[in-house]
Amino acid sequence: MKEQLRACILKGIEGCFADGTLTSGVVPAINIEKPAHQEHGDFASNVAMQMAKAERKAPRAIAEIIVNKLAGSSDLIKSLEVAGPGFINFFVKDDAWRMILQDIDQAGEQYGKSKVGAGRKVQVEFVSANPTGPLHIGHGRGAATGDAVASLLLAAGFDVQKEYYINDAGNQMNTLGLSGLLRYKELLGEKIEFPENCYQGGYMKDIAREVITKHGDRFLNVSQEEGVAFFAKFGGDVILKGIDEDLQDFGVRFDNWFSEQSLFDQGKVDSAVKEMQEKGLIYEQDGALWFKTTDYGDDKDRVVVRSNGVTTYFASDIAYHRDKFARGFDWVIDVWGADHHGYVPRLKGVVQGLGRKADDLGIILVQLVALLRDGVPVAMSTRSGEFVTLKEVVDEVGRDAARFFFLMRRSDSQLDFDLELAKRQSADNPVYYVQYAHARIKSIFETARERGVAPDFSGGVNLQLLESADDLALVKKLSLFPETLESAAVNFEPHRITYFLQDLAGEFHSFYNKSRVIIPEEPELTRARLFLLHCAAITLKNALTVLGISAPERM
Structure with missing residues (x-):
């Protein structure tokens, strides 16, 4: 309907130029909005106000000229009026509205879809939780948001791939391995002082029991290095399998699972750092390598490789986003927790350093979820490391209610999720x-x-x-x-x-x-x-x- 109105207005303005009632020949972008009040018509345009400077006329005078030209010229328009400082209000014929029903009937399941994306390749990467524990309710909001955005883009004509980035490299995996090894030894009778920085949740004991069932006491006498490496790999695989199952139960399926470790195994981290050095975007200072993120609006430059030669997470992110674009995506979208907002300018800088436009990277920030039960806050976690999982929420309220509630507010605003309301049949x-x-x-x-x-x-x-x-x-x-x-x-x-x-x-x-x-x-x-x-x-x-x-x- 808006496109038809836009075409009518354009034709009317061109007619005004032809007969000399308007003289500039300048046609602005024609904006059409829905008025706040029904009595102001079905649609309104401020085109006359946009033309005032070029025409050197009062907006209301320009609006009157356009309205006179359009009156009776279209099967779409029932009536027009000039309002306020120069708005043109449009009242659409009832028959034009009724014809939309035929469009809906003919389109069926395709109604609402468009081709605005023109087949552009888009990757949406979301959830990407560390494989160090089950998904919690906050991950659920990110999952619902990323999945819905991918679905919307597909419906709008984009070629969409959904990806999960597995953070299977770095200190958190060593911590996972140590947590599993210590729980394993504890269950086999050793007295263990369990460190506070290890993963406290009961799921670590479940993983240790599974190892005992499969391997007995085999890992009691191995070196700590070997034991940690085994439990990191075994525990990570078990947790990741559980994450995938929980996501599938939530209706989320990924097209690709991408391993961070693969970036190191294939030399892509070193290659990405070298490329940025050659471009003059990474420099050495105090034995460390720094990215010039201040050139792109960051508050300070960021370390990529520490003075001891150990890479930071930022180095992995540079390599990962370089790899994304190398795979042929025109548009890359990341869904992050809102606590990562400070990370936006540096990643935008990386993308520009790769020779892309900053807007080729879209970032969606997802705020926290406050869990309620009949309006009363629910404790989200305990000192023992247990927390409300996505699975628990889906099991209680159902997939449909969980997804709808997660999507009821802008992703960057805090969300209250009331469990009892989500179950209520009213x-x-x-x-x-x-x-x-x-x-x-x-x-x-x-x-x-x-x-x-x-x-x-x-x-x-x-x-x-x-x-x-x-x-x-x-x-x-x-x-x-x-x-x-x-x-x-x-x-x-x-x-x-x-x-x-x-x-x-x-x-x-x-x-x-x-x-x-x-x-x-x-x-x-x-x-x-x-x-x-x-x-x-x-x-x-x-x-x-x-x-x-x-x-x-x-x-």
Whole structure:
């Protein structure tokens, strides 16, 4: 609808240039927005205000000229008005709105999707939790966000790959190995003083028991170096397998799992550091190697290789992002915890050092989750190292509710997740409210069939009968989905879809409470309203599906 209006305005402005009522020949980008108040029309444009400087006329005078040119020139526009300092308000013909239903019906599962991505290769890397313990609720929000962003980008026409970066190199793996070895010795009767910096969770004892079952006391008498190396590898594999299982239960599947250790094994870290040195972006000082991140807005330069020759995590990140672009991705998107916000300028600097634009790297920051139960905060962790896991949350409230709740707010704002609300079967629970709208539509169709009203639309539907304000309000809400999806995709904001779903469900429930659908004495109106609800069900399902949430037919 906006594109059609934009074309009408452009044609009108060009007509004004042709007849001399406007003279500059300058056409700005034509912005079209939805007014905050319904009485101000279906759409509004500030194009006259944008043209004022070039035309050397008051914006209202320019708006009047454009409105006079457009009046009666389009099958789309019912009426126009000039408002305020020079806004042009557009009222769209009811028939133009009703035609959208045919588009929805014809598109079916494809409704809402676009080709704005033009097949550009995009990689979305998310979760990437260290394989040193199970996923917690914070990881769940990152998983839902990354998965939804990838799905949105795919629906917007991008070629998307989802990747998990396995942090299987560095001190945390040595700490994991030592934790496992000490728990193993403890279970076999040795008196152990368990260090505070080791992993405290009960899962370490589970790993140690598994080793005892498979290998007995074989590792009691090996060197600490050998024992730590074994438990790091064994424990990491067990934990990573559990992470994958938990993610799959959450509806998240990755196209690729990438090992940090592989960057070292294949010499890619050394190669990346050398390339940056040759470009003059890494320099030596006090025996260490530093990246000139201050050239890219960082508050200080960052160490890449310490004076003792040990690389930092930053060195791995340089090599990893170099590898990503070498694999042919046009756009690389990282999903990080909000505590990594200070890392943004240095990674943007790396990308520019690689000869790319800073915007070729997109970064999504995910804030913390506050867990509640009926409004009362739930303790997220204990001194023993136990914490609320993603699996526990999914097991309690279900995959659909967990994903919806994680996506209800902007990812960079703190989220309150109320476990009891997520389970409640009432309109207070947003995911239930939305899913119930879809299920209710399906039940209306079942009732129609029971009453002998076959919802077969192959013979055509008289859409002119959809003339009430409630009919048209629902149609207008359905029309917003493609634009909402595209905007959510390119801005990495899946919460726009949850907002849209709640608004659409509210519009449907309002419609259903005011309007009869199955009207035996008016079969044609019945068919028209069933067709309207058929399109509403398509839109609800498509929007839920893109978030990885089911659209139940019965509840």
